[in-house]
Amino acid sequence: MAKEMLLPKDPRYLKYPLEAPFDQEKARWIAFNCSRCSVCKWVNSWQVKSAKYARICPQHTKYLYDSHSGQGKCDLALAIIDGKMKWGDDPEIKDILFQCTMCGGCDAMDKNIRDAELVKMYRWMRAEYIKEMGPLPEHKPMLDSLKQYDNVWLQPRMKRNSWTKELKDLGIKDLNKEKAEVLLFAGCTYGLSEELKGTVVNIAKILKKVGVDFGTLGDKELCCGSPAEKTGNLAEYERLGTANIKKFNEMGVKIVLTPCAGCYGTMRVAYEELPEKMNFEVLHVTEYLERLTNDKKIKFKKEVPVTVTWHDPCHMGRMGRPYVPGKDLLGVYEEPRNILKSIPGVELVEMERIREYAWCCGGGGGAFSGFKDFAQWTARERIEEAKDTGASMIVTSCPWCETNLRAGGIGMEEKMEIVDLFDLMMQAL
């Protein structure tokens, strides 16, 4: 008879407590098991293609000290939880916690070697920090805007509908009054930014052209809650998230379609944790349009002679699916690439850090509003990487990435065009 196997007494080593609520105990577990292996700082070794683009964490690359890395945040969490440090002990704690773009680069690399959820731990830390220290002054306007107007851009609710005005003739359904299978959820940034709203207009035109039964919420659309969630203001996030799920369920839509990577990641991943159950599927517009392209419902007629590189938005990619230990870090990686390859004249060339290894644009996690210089530095690093491919255009599909990459590119000697995928598609239709 074989000797009985000696397995760890702590059941969390036998199976990661995925379902357990993310509380102090879970945060401590993740922090305690950081082995200081430093994989959170570098692109996975098998994927390092050059010395220049070997790093994964923008914050650590810029600020250098280990405190500003995934490992350092684990050390900080442990010190706080074990009572060795308080949130107010050091003003730099604010920077360590909130400069981070919550891009999940460290999180993805860490998942190769252990079962953990670093970004969720950061979110828990931010929430705990805010309980004691209050929200960051830099994030206050955004929070006030969410509370007063249900959007992040301090815009009146009625303006949310403005992007649909030029589509009046298309007869797009108002899902507050009518039924449709598909809800096109524009998101605050695409919907309210003068610079970006043309993209969502293009999407609506494409959907209409191929006969999709869809509608919008008009000025009744609320923020998805992502900015509140990423910055640790969880009560506000829960308010918005719960309201959205209820509303979508009531409307009976089958698919919620969003062009915004931030909305997408939040709805696909964070909404899963809310008590309200979702009776609908969340898709990024690229996923939906790729299906239509494959089915030949979308046919590109015009040539667009350009060499492009695709920037993977973090929350559409590695942070775009709920975590299942041991399973691939799936995300929307292939769909936009397939669309680009199907556009006549477009040549797609890849950067070194792509898919789950992508370098963040720098605009997420509250860095865009709280730490502009750092956000734009991160964007410049990405633009440099894109330039090295020989492409003349960065194509992406996230309003935060587009905005921040453009802001980062200001002042750079050699300009790089930043274009939304759907705008490029429109040129070819």
Next chain:
Amino acid sequence: MTAKAKNDDRHQQILNAFQSAIGADNVRDNPATVNAYFGDFLPPKILGMSMPPEFVVLPNGTMEVQAIIKICNRYKIPFIPVGSNQWSLTGSPNRPHTVIIDCKRMGKIHEIDEKNMYAVVEPLCTLAQMQAEAYKRGLYIGSPEASATASCIGGHVFQGMWGVGYRLGVAYRNILGVEWVLPNGEILRTGSFSQDADNGFWGEGPGPDLRGMLRGYAGAMGGVGMVTKMAVKLHPYPGPKVWPVEGMIPNQTSVLPEDRFKWYMVKYESLEDAVNFMYEVGRAEIAGVIQKWPTVYYIMWWSNSCEQYWTEWQKRTFQDNVKNAVGVCLWGFSSGKQLEYEKRVLEDIIKETGGKPVKQEVQDMWVPRQANNWIRDTHGSRMMRASGTFLALRLQTDTLKYAIDHVRQGYEWVDKFSPPILDSDGPDWIGGYDFGHFGFGETDFPVEKTPEAIGDLMGKLLEMTKQDVQNGLENGIGPFLGGVYHAMAGPVFGYDRLLKGIKKAIDPNVVSNPPHNFPIEN
């Protein structure tokens, strides 16, 4: 750092001195920053024996390192140089007022000389970075299975048991010219750097080979100053310019081109037969890598989650299929014909030694997913998967044959203290190096990660090491690496006076990561 220390005049003077030498942005003494420099999976942290440093400094270049070390001497405060900071081992402060010299601003590759096959690197440059640049040029540098995330310099001075070391020499034999700042602040350049600070192609002299101060069996642990620049050998590489990877995290696979690389997994009835096979392969002077991995390594590297680790372990997938198995990777360094020749030789040896192929399905599980970690590592840190930590018994470098006795003694010890040692199926890692001229044996096992369990085991390991010293260290070297160990083991081999003399001469104020590389404090 305590509030008391912060208000201390002396603290302020030292802070001012550092800031003046390398700029205010590059010096930190605040609690949130220093708190990130003493963690690890290893016992000192778990047992609370480590403490945060008083300062962390980020120099840029040899002159700034020299300035910092001179300040440390002026104030008689200890410093610890760290490279990429992958695992701390002995990089965690163990005494008050420590300064961490973090190399985050020193990551350049100064030169890659393709013709003469060497590169000159700074301390932050990782093995993965160096590998990527070498591959592009048809050149190769190894990485230990503990991770290619390790500093290239750190990986060369500390042990450096890379898989391809079997063919190309372990890492510490691949060091060429070195530039380093001694503990007293003097700059030392060895090999060809001594003649020309930009030219590192040659490692010897002038005079006695001073690289021995730095490397040795497990490096000097920061006890002899800080290396700021090193030239390392590169080797011809028959592989692709970009490392081939399929799939996604955490299930990536890597398959190297079949016309130049071929893995064999060969199983034997006994450990003796397995080691005999390793000898024969070495004697034939073929292969790039030869390793007899313990079953616990297979599961550690292979599993993609805790659940998969323990589920598969309980199914005994690896225990029943790879016990006494040897992994051999043939390299066609010069041509496909070389690989074909080596295949024929290896297959003859397998036949003559009674080897049987490991079940194909098990080989298919292992080879694409993990075997190439011995060529370019990416999964080494999975060693923590089973229980959050692991410990090692003795490390042994001797003959391959002696490695058998070594690991067998390890089984007994591991059994005796299980639990808190967890199931590990007689862990017996035996690596062949220099075509079998020497063998390496190590006994690694998962353990319950509690201060009580680890504290208890550390006490027992220390007892065992003391006993080993009394027995003339016939059983290998204990896991207590660095200065304290040299103090215990030095008298056995008679090298303690030499190490002590060197430490006294170059580190009169005992500032370079004491007690390494030899304890000389009162």
